């Protein structure tokens with residue numbers, strides 16, 4: 001019994017090494033496919049709703065990314081992003097839209113981001129570390 005366990009130890013280690021090296025080789029040949037639970041949501045697009053002259057959109061968190069990840073707005077009208085501070089955590093609370101001059105930190109007390117896009121275009125937004133990202137489409 002004891003002898004079997006002692007022989008198995010190195011064998012398991014060898015198998016682990018073979019699997020590990022196979023993984024690192026596979027990484028170079030083909031893109032790594034994440035299991036479904038670890039894949040970000042497909043693009044979810046939302047058009048901001050005009051409320052009292054302001055384009056309002058809620059920004060929450062889907063699977064590993066902001067939800068929605070595409071926000072459609074119109075140029076020349078103020079935009080108000082209401083961030084879901086309960087769902088957005090960690091660095092996802094630090095939101096930047098460089099092309100629109102937005103850099104915000106979302107907290108429970110301050111979860112509203114306002115800006116007025118002046119001209120049409122596509123402007124990327126992301127958390128400050130670039131993990132989560134999306135696009136503001138200005139029409």
Ligand SMILES: [Cu+2]
Pocket residue numbers: 091092127128129130131132
């Ligand atoms: Cu991040």
